[in-house]
Amino acid sequence: MKLNELTLTEVIAGLKEKKFSRVELVSAVLARINAVDQKLHAYLTLNENVLQEAKLADESGQEVLGIPVAVKDVLATQGLRTTASSKLLEKYVPVYDATVVGRLRKAGALIVGKTNCDAFAFGASTENSGYGPVRNPWALEKTPGGSSGGSAAAVAADECIFALGTDTGGSIRQPASFTNTTGLKPTYGACSRYGLLAMASSFDCPGPMAKTVEDCQIIFDLIKGKDPFDATSSDVVKPVLPQEKVTIGLPKEYFAEGIAREIREQVLEAAKFLEEIGYNVQEISLPNTGYAISIYYVLVPSEISSNMARYDGIRFGRERSSLEEEVKRRIMVGTYTLSAGYFDHYYLQASKVRTLIQQDFEMAFKEVDLLLGPVYPVLPFKLGEKTADPVAMYLADILTVSANLAGIPGLALPCGFTADGLPVGLQLLGPHFSEKLLFKVGKDYQALTDWHKRKPVV
């Protein structure tokens, strides 16, 4: 196996046992990028100094990671161009690191480059990128999902050992499920948003995207925790630890009509498998699910319109008219819904319904320990297939947005393939700060299945 094909866990062990050097590891990753990224377009910017940094890490003799990470281009990296995949920031070079990036750097990780995504993370396919879309390593004419499609593709194609993404409405989980990789949307506040180019401040979550659940846990433990630069961040408070026999709930609203048959089948198979290996599985209801999208698309564009006001072309970036179309669209919606005379009808009302969504989860978690369901209602689609109708795209976020509305964590992992060889993923959702429980269930599943070990031929 080539060094770039190893998991993070394997690399950590390999470096410790001096089986290979960091220079060899990084060289393998760079060679892979050279070989396939013309086709995939997962990266927007590469760190020219990474091989030199690897050499220094090898020579330092310290127990540092020295492991190559790809960072979604909405996270600030000091000295390395950060565009948010928008033309507006084509020349922007941050003078500081995002906290999650800084914590990885402190642990010794090496940044290979910045990955492509939908512009400002607005989208679910990377087709809204100002620099052209990313292609799915499993099927080049299809999308790897979004908005963290570049990070997902880079992990799936072994163009890095692990990556960072962000999830505001599903943008880690959905691309993970489209690319046969594993991704965690942490509890809101568990990972600092400082340095994350803000989309929707009460929703945004940076998080790990990697080859296994175990890898995601290692990364999460490095980046999580209170940050004085982010007043909404917190330490993992009162962690919900696994009890004796864990009960998994299947929300019936997540398996309704409109979910592709093959997805429903693979996910239910996985649930059955978990039952066979000792978990309780039962049906549960999240009755207000029908309002999740309609409130999400009031609240998020509203918060977007406020956060995007900073792009005035004065302190950084180009003129505002260089913003991409989807970006302008969401700014406009949000400007309207927050404007005088409309705030109560739109934003305030949606915020009240948001309480009901959170209460649905609170009620459910009185009966079960965690939830299991599909991540997206349709399989990876062809580039260009859904760009004509933005509203239709929005509707497909139905399975992911509720976790962001309630601030709860979600772990997406591979659970099978369709007859055509397209990956299918499932997600585990738990109460606030229950990441440990999600990791336990995920690791149990991955210990006895090998979907996640399959690799695409690029």
Place this chain on the structure above:
Amino acid sequence: MAELSKEEVLKIAKLANLELSEGDVEKFQEQLSKILNFVEKNSKVDVQEVRPLFNVTARENIFREDEVKPSLSQKEALANASASYNGYFKVKAVFED
């Protein structure tokens, strides 16, 4: 089905500080109207007794000591400016003589 008027779209664009072409205005008229009609179902939910959720993990009053800590230098702060002069950001004139 309610449709936003051209004037409303132009007003939104002005509030959002976005320049729109003629074609853009028509396109956004249609798309924004569609989105706003879709979210209209929110107003049907009875939330009389429900408090709004703004703060998902219920953290309150996060304070820090009023101490000056290191920050960006002036040079760093200006590093990405489109135009600067003598350590200032240069902006379009606000006042006319």
